[in-house]
Amino acid sequence: MKRWMSILAASVMGLSQAHARLSTQNPDYENTTRELPDAVSRAGFEQKLDAQIPLDLTFRDEAGNEVRLGDYFGDKPVMLALVYFQCPMLCNVIMNGMMDVMKDIKFKPGTDYEIVTVSFNHLEGPELAAAKKETYLANLGMEGADKGWHFLTGDEASIAKLAETVGFTFSWVEETEEYAHASGIMIATPEGHLSHYFFGVVFNPKDVRLGLVDASQGRIGSPVDQLLLFCYHYDPASGAYSAAIMKIIQIACMVTVGLIGGFMGLSLWLEKRRRAGSSGGQHEQHVRA
Numbered sequence: 001m002k003r004w005m006s007i008l009a010a011s012v013m014g015l016s017q018a019h020a021r022l023s024t025q026n027p028d029y030e031n032t033t034r035e036l037p038d039a040v041s042r043a044g045f046e047q048k049l050d051a052q053i054p055l056d057l058t059f060r061d062e063a064g065n066e067v068r069l070g071d072y073f074g075d076k077p078v079m080l081a082l083v084y085f086q087c088p089m090l091c092n093v094i095m096n097g098m099m100d101v102m103k104d105i106k107f108k109p110g111t112d113y114e115i116v117t118v119s120f121n122h123l124e125g126p127e128l129a130a131a132k133k134e135t136y137l138a139n140l141g142m143e144g145a146d147k148g149w150h151f152l153t154g155d156e157a158s159i160a161k162l163a164e165t166v167g168f169t170f171s172w173v174e175e176t177e178e179y180a181h182a183s184g185i186m187i188a189t190p191e192g193h194l195s196h197y198f199f200g201v202v203f204n205p206k207d208v209r210l211g212l213v214d215a216s217q218g219r220i221g222s223p224v225d226q227l228l229l230f231c232y233h234y235d236p237a238s239g240a241y242s243a244a245i246m247k248i249i250q251i252a253c254m255v256t257v258g259l260i261g262g263f264m265g266l267s268l269w270l271e272k273r274r275r276a277g278s279s280g281g282q283h284e285q286h287v288r289a
Contacts, residue, residue, distance in 0.1 A: 021081065036207030044182045050220045053080075053165055053192040059118065059154035062129040069116070069162070072150060073192045077215035078114045078227060080186045080210075082168050084121035084179060085128040085151075093201045094183050095132075099140050104205035105212075110148025113212050117149070120163060120170055121179065122156040129153050187211045188220050196221040 083091035194209035202275030
């Protein structure tokens with residue numbers, strides 16, 4: 001038990017020190033964590049379950065071809081994500097989470113479902129989409145995935161319409177020249193109705209698989225609790241860290257304490273049972289003697 005107490009203390013101390021370092025480096029830490037920047041307050045997700053995605057919207061695929069959103073709907077559920085390809089932080093983490101889910105579920109993109117990743121930055125073009133697709137397909141290493149994972153760019157009007165329909169809001173941060181936005185993915189039915197939302201950057205494979213099954217059968221899920229992470233970059237001039245980093249550290253600290261505390265509780269219970277069994281055995285031997 002002493003060993004686990006030491007591990008717990010070290011884990012909490014390490015996370016606390018990281019938290020403290022950010023606080024020290026940012027003299028206005030209390031304000032930056034309690035009062036989100038205006039750009040972040042204007043970014044988020046509104047769950048619009050059963051909303052019809054406008055399938056007539058046109059975009060450009062990674063090869064530069066003009067496509068309709070409807071080209072990816074029809075007979076399979078669709079996993080949809082709004083990101084931007086030059087995002088310095090959160091978007092890559094979201095797509096990494098998507099990739100991890102693809103590896104963990106038995107369904108295959110292109111065969112059982114489609115994935116549509118749309119850049120919400122209207123200044124990005126097919127070249128960036130192609131580069132991002134090449135990188136992620138190489139990391140995924142799944143045969144045939146290139147037929148089922150699509151990377152799209154579009155004009156401002158098409159992006160705005162799609163974002164409004166799915167309840168995704170984002171904001172340009174002039175000071176850092178990047179977007180503030182929330183994290184999450186959506187699943188739509190083959191007909192284009194929003195069926196499920198999944199928030200954060202780590203997605204439970206079982207939940208996503210069941211979401212795809214629901215969507216394939218036209219079922220609409222229920223609203224879920226939102227644990228949103230926001231992309232808002234570190235500004236070295238002001239020493240202000242992003243809300244995303246601070247939340248990740250706080251969540252990691254709570255999860256670490258919870259897991260180790262639970263393990264310690266289980267260990268104490270098993271030790272108690274072992275001692276009780278040992279005492280019972282000794283008592284039985286004494287009675288027989």
